[in-house]
Amino acid sequence: MKRFEKIRSLRGEITVPPDKSVTHRGFLLSLMAEGVSYVSNPLLSRDTLSTLSAVEMLGGEVTKNADCFKIKSPGFRCFKEPSDIIDCGNSGTTARLITGVLAPQGKFFVLTGDDSLKKRPMDRVVDPLSWMGAKIYGREDNRLLPLAVTPARMFSADIKAAVKSAQVKSAVLLAASQIDGKSSYTETTPTRNHSEIMLRQFGCDLTVKNNIITVHGGGKLSPSKVRVPGDFSSSAFFLAAALMFENSEILIRNVGLNATRTGLLDVLKSFGVKFDVDLKNSEDGEPFGDISIKSQNVQGGKISGDIIANVIDEIPAIAALGLFADKPVEIRDAGELRVKESDRISALVCNLRSLGAEVQEFDDGLKISPLESVNMKAELKSFDDHRIAMVNILLSKRFGNLPIDDIACVDVSFPEFLQNIEKLEVTSC
Numbered sequence: 538m539k540r541f542e543k544i545r546s547l548r549g550e551i552t553v554p555p556d557k558s559v560t561h562r563g564f565l566l567s568l569m570a571e572g573v574s575y576v577s578n579p580l581l582s583r584d585t586l587s588t589l590s591a592v593e594m595l596g597g598e599v600t601k602n603a604d605c606f607k608i609k610s611p612g613f614r615c616f617k618e619p620s621d622i623i624d625c626g627n628s629g630t631t632a633r634l635i636t637g638v639l640a641p642q643g644k645f646f647v648l649t650g651d652d653s654l655k656k657r658p659m660d661r662v663v664d665p666l667s668w669m670g671a672k673i674y675g676r677e678d679n680r681l682l683p684l685a686v687t688p689a690r691m692f693s694a695d696i697k698a699a700v701k702s703a704q705v706k707s708a709v710l711l712a713a714s715q716i717d718g719k720s721s722y723t724e725t726t727p728t729r730n731h732s733e734i735m736l737r738q739f740g741c742d743l744t745v746k747n748n749i750i751t752v753h754g755g756g757k758l759s760p761s762k763v764r765v766p767g768d769f770s771s772s773a774f775f776l777a778a779a780l781m782f783e784n785s786e787i788l789i790r791n792v793g794l795n796a797t798r799t800g801l802l803d804v805l806k807s808f809g810v811k812f813d814v815d816l817k818n819s820e821d822g823e824p825f826g827d828i829s830i831k832s833q834n835v836q837g838g839k840i841s842g843d844i845i846a847n848v849i850d851e852i853p854a855i856a857a858l859g860l861f862a863d864k865p866v867e868i869r870d871a872g873e874l875r876v877k878e879s880d881r882i883s884a885l886v887c888n889l890r891s892l893g894a895e896v897q898e899f900d901d902g903l904k905i906s907p908l909e910s911v912n913m914k915a916e917l918k919s920f921d922d923h924r925i926a927m928v929n930i931l932l933s934k935r936f937g938n939l940p941i942d943d944i945a946c947v948d949v950s951f952p953e954f955l956q957n958i959e960k961l962e963v964t965s966c
């Protein structure tokens with residue numbers, strides 16, 4: 538059990554950790570390209586270390602320098618067939634993207650993960666890859682890890698997204714880039730586009746038009762240099778914190794501002810929140826800059842439809858804001874939250890209700906009414922989910938002394954979360 542003293546305000550500037558999604562892709566593309574690539578400022582968290590260890594098992598030679606990793610690889614035509622299973626740990630991105638990387642290899646691989654990942658659906662990548670000829674087998678009719686990725690001859694194909702998921706799209710694109718011929722992937726709703734940006738950066742012939750991504754695959758990928766910006770999803774906890782703790786003022790430096798990730802800024806605007814964004818650079822397709830925000834009223838409101846895919850990782854922070862808003866915060870069309878590191882809808886409902894809030898639960902979301910008085914007997918549960926744990930830490934510090942069952946899982950994406958919050962704390966009245 539962990540408890541925190543009540544904090545009044547958060548003030549100052551922070552640099553959030555490097556982007557998790559970009560780091561995974563930087564490591565994987567460096568493995569797929571023949572030669573020496575560099576990933577500078579990578580995120581070193583539990584999830585991205587799962588990808589890095591898979592890269593090493595598959596033949597990537599990794600040299601770790603201070604904040605720049607050198608990865609030498611024979612390229613995707615010459616992967617090593619590992620003598621053991623690849624353990625993806627807690628990381629859905631590792632498991633799903635790697636399945637796409639390995640499916641066309643013509644070799645035998647076994648993937649597994651921790652107890653949480655073994656419950657998360659893998660058929661969403663197995664199905665489209667199988668339509669392209671892959672032969673992948675798993676538990677419960679190929680739905681769950683462990684998966685065996687076995688030798689198969691894959692062919693180019695036109696795939697339509699059945700799930701709004703960047704991980705599924707990326708698995709298909711990473712496979713398609715290795716397969717001779719023209720493949721396409723059609724999205725109904727745009728999802729984060731880091732794979733598209735980075736595949737192009739590594740020399741893949743890839744174009745995007747009206748939600749259709751076209752890849753002419755089979756060509757060699759050339760080594761490149763990836764610079765990882767700050768993770769917008771980690772900054773979400775600080776944006777929410779500035780609105781939860783009175784008299785706060787936070788400057789977030791060098792955070793990624795890719796438009797397929799920053800839907801939270803649109804949500805905050807629709808809730809009447811004002812902030813400043815100072816865009817610094819967008820040359821390599823991954824823009825970044827600074828965001829500053831101060832304490833102010835949050836009106837609240839409803840979010841649903843296409844924006845949900847863009848804010849999927851930020852919903853725990855948005856839901857917590859519902860406690861402090863003028864009117865309810867309602868989140869719909871977000872059924873995907875039920876298959877994240879935990880069932881985030883029921884996790885949020887459980888914690889926010891325990892605090893005394895009126896919360897309605899729907900299959901595809903939740904509606905949180907402003908908190909009238911806090912239940913100081915509340916016990917917050919993290920469900921072994923890093924984003925739920927980070928919200929719990931903010932709530933425990935905001936109300937003071939509320940116990941949290943576990944906070945160790947923040948190391949999945951943000952190992953230094955507590956230290957970063959503590960740097961900004963103002964305790965005096």
Ligand code: S3P
Nearest residue numbers: 558630701702703704705849850
């Ligand atoms: C990710 C995509 C999202 C997100 C996850 C990271 C990625 O998952 O929730 O944290 O890096 O592609 P889905 O693709 O399942 O929505």
